[in-house]
Amino acid sequence: MLRPSVSVVLFSAVALGSFFVGCSSNTRTVKAASLKPVSDRKPAPDFALKDADGRIVHISDYKGKVVLLDFWATWCGPCRLEIPWFIELQRDNKDRGFEVLGVSMDDNGWEDVKPFLAEMKVNYRVVIGNDETAQIYGGVESLPTTFVIDRDGKIAVVHVGLTTTKKGFEDEVEQLLQPASKVALDRVFVPAFSLRPR
């Protein structure tokens, strides 16, 4: 009588798992080359800044989510180019554990920023930055400077200036949003013959 070996059963389980993870998720599999390896990522420094409603926002409030932290200003042309990309990213991914958080470096604060946000129909949270925040994020010498932060609150990639495309941001966010199991299955092939019954 034919009796399936343990290795065959395990192989089938892994293969089926891959199949179902792939089919049950509506996400695409991407690999953003720009993302730092997990072991090289540093925690995003925490801050306490006010949003347009006067509520204090900490970056640590977002732990468990992928965050696109964008330092920008109303007077910055390249920043304005990116904002519609971020509006789209927020709209498409907010229910998947993703948030865009804008940090405006406008000297006049909400006086300039509020009308701008309304004009651009910005759908994500924005806070007003300060010297201290810029300093803890490495100086932020030019704008835009964008940090993409993983679910563990660690900085996965930094873009100083307009150094990537809309697709580039989409791929980075997508990769960070992929379930760990899917990423693992995409990255690691576990040969069935290496699994031995006890």
Add this chain to the structure above:
Amino acid sequence: MCLPFLFAQGSGHLTVGAIHKVEGKRNASVQAKIPVTVDAGFHVNSNTPSDDYLIPLKVIWTAKGALEGGELVYPKPSMEKVGGTDKPLSVFTGSLDILANFKVAATATAGPGAVAGKLSYQACNDRMCFPPKTIEISVPYQVD
């Protein structure tokens, strides 16, 4: 608020050259030339930017001494598609001269002096922008 820190960190991307001394008798009209150079690959918004949110290049006088007036004549800006914008922006690039027209006060005392002012601007290149910056300027004069 947050920008002084950024000033300290960023480079200027614009320089003001030597402003030559102007000389005249009481009630005479004199003109000063403020030579400005924007670094290659960078631009600054003109004195009349295309958009209310953009920060203009402008000169203001803080102390005029024995001179009066100081009306400024900016060069004609160029309209350029820069920094990924879909519409052209009114910018200055390269070298330009800003002219300042003064009149020597009727009551001026003969001798040297200097008009003090500030030139403010905000620079960008195609990929990024730098915080607004202000440079102190001085127009030397001689009342004859």
